[in-house]
Amino acid sequence: KAGVTQTPRYLIKTRGQQVTLSCSPISGHRSVSWYQQTPGQGLQFLFEYFSETQRNKGNFPGRFSGRQFSNSRSEMNVSTLELGDSALYLCASSSIPGADTQYFGPGTRLTVL
Amino acid sequence: LAKTTQPISMDSYEGQEVNITCSHNNIATNDYITWYQQFPSQGPRFIIQGYKTKVTNEVASLFIPADRKSSTLSLPRVSLSDTAVYYCLVARALLSGNTGKLIFGQGTTLQVKP
Numbered sequence: 198k199a200g201v202t203q204t205p206r207y208l209i210k211t212r213g214q215q216v217t218l219s220c221s222p223i224s225g226h227r228s229v230s231w232y233q234q235t236p237g238q239g240l241q242f243l244f245e246y247f248s249e250t251q252r253n254k255g256n257f258p259g260r261f262s263g264r265q266f267s268n269s270r271s272e273m274n275v276s277t278l279e280l281g282d283s284a285l286y287l288c289a290s291s292s293i294p295g296a297d298t299q300y301f302g303p304g305t306r307l308t309v310l
Numbered sequence: 311l312a313k314t315t316q317p318i319s320m321d322s323y324e325g326q327e328v329n330i331t332c333s334h335n336n337i338a339t340n341d342y343i344t345w346y347q348q349f350p351s352q353g354p355r356f357i358i359q360g361y362k363t364k365v366t367n368e369v370a371s372l373f374i375p376a377d378r379k380s381s382t383l384s385l386p387r388v389s390l391s392d393t394a395v396y397y398c399l400v401a402r403a404l405l406s407g408n409t410g411k412l413i414f415g416q417g418t419t420l421q422v423k424p
Binding site for chain 2: 201232245253287298299300302303
């Protein structure tokens with residue numbers, strides 16, 4: 198069974214731009230969560246989606262948004278990029294919402310210049 | 311969810327057994343202890359999970375004393391490829407209001423030397 202895939206793997210943007218990251222969960226998994234990882238703040242929860250609905254949200258500004266499609270694939274969007282948004286963005290999937298065992302993808306490394 | 315405390319870093323040599331201890335003094339009755347492993351520039355990988363006593367799988371063992379205020383991840387005969395960051399998490403049981411939000415601490419950076 199294929200694991201969680203994320204595209205693109207690497208991305209370079211400039212301040213003020215926006216970016217969309219994509220995540221395809223493990224086949225059959227309907228819950229997708231997003232995390233941001235930085236050297237200073239570590240791994241922080243962004244949001245969780247299940248059945249196309251946002252189920253939970255972390256403490257991030259409204260510039261961070263996401264959505265989930267009917268095939269469980271998910272996207273997250275960051276608008277008006279700031280230098281501090283440079284991070285590894287990780288997507289994790291699970292078979293059911295609220296599962297404490299999540300399967301992570303390789304991440305998207307975003308660099309904001 | 312209970313806050314976890316674990317050593318920032320540990321060193322070991324190939325072939326040795328490594329034990330990483332995590333403190334979670336305020337763990338609740340419905341909480342499980344879960345460990346993840348993360349290699350540089352990769353997503354965390356689930357290693358093992360337990361509620362009490364001892365759990366063993368093909369990768370590691372997890373020891374949890376009766377009071378559940380701490381837990382120890384044991385990696386038998388480590389190799390260079392075990393060099394990674396190890397996270398201890400306390401996660402609420404699914405049927406007890408788990409929001410699906412994993413809270414990661416700083417983790418323990420394990421360096422295995424030849």
